[in-house]
Amino acid sequence: MQKGWEVHFMDYFGTARFDLLARQRTIEIEVECKSTSGDTGRKIHRQEVNRLADLILPTTEKLADIAGCHRILVTVPDRLGKSNDVLSSIASVVDSAARQKGVTSNELAHAEYTFDDVQIWPHPVRDPDAKSFFEERFGVSNANLLFH
Numbered sequence: 502m503q504k505g506w507e508v509h510f511m512d513y514f515g516t517a518r519f520d521l522l523a524r525q526r527t528i529e530i531e532v533e534c535k536s537t538s539g540d541t542g543r544k545i546h547r548q549e550v551n552r553l554a555d556l557i558l559p560t561t562e563k564l565a566d567i568a569g570c571h572r573i574l575v576t577v578p579d580r581l582g583k584s585n586d587v588l589s590s591i592a593s594v595v596d597s598a599a600r601q602k603g604v605t606s607n608e609l610a611h612a613e614y615t616f617d618d619v620q621i622w623p624h625p626v627r628d629p630d631a632k633s634f635f636e637e638r639f640g641v642s643n644a645n646l647l648f649h
Contacts, residue, residue, distance in 0.1 A: 549581045549588065556592035560599045570617040573598055574639055577610050 502508050507524045511517035521532035564571040573595055582588065590609050597605040598612035605612050617638075623631040636642045
């Protein structure tokens with residue numbers, strides 16, 4: 502606009518499949534605006550992990566009332582879905598594994614409950630060896646960890 506272009510906010514009015522239309526004399530340019538986030542390229546986005554954490558909170562709170570170290574390893578074979586139905590279904594698998602003190606699966610997730618007799622767990626933020634401890638303990642690497 503400062504360079505003399507006439508700019509129309511097309512997406513604002515829902516009239517086109519692009520965001521801006523810039524015109525100057527006989528030239529028209531369609532502009533699509535995008536931004537990146539910290540989740541770009543990740544199969545599991547933080548927002549969905551946080552939503553799932555809210556859904557499994559009642560399960561983890563029940564376990565927290567029982568002395569000991571309870572671990573539920575949840576494996577999602579592909580991307581973590583965004584819909585409430587998908588996240589609720591995964592939370593249901595987690596709850597079932599916790600209640601049965603065992604393994605439960607469906608097409609969206611696999612949950613494995615284990616009671617770990619570990620006296621001291623490393624702090625996930627303050628202990629520099631925490632990542633290697635959990636990778637060795639869980640037998641997986643490049644994983645998202647959620648602590649309650």
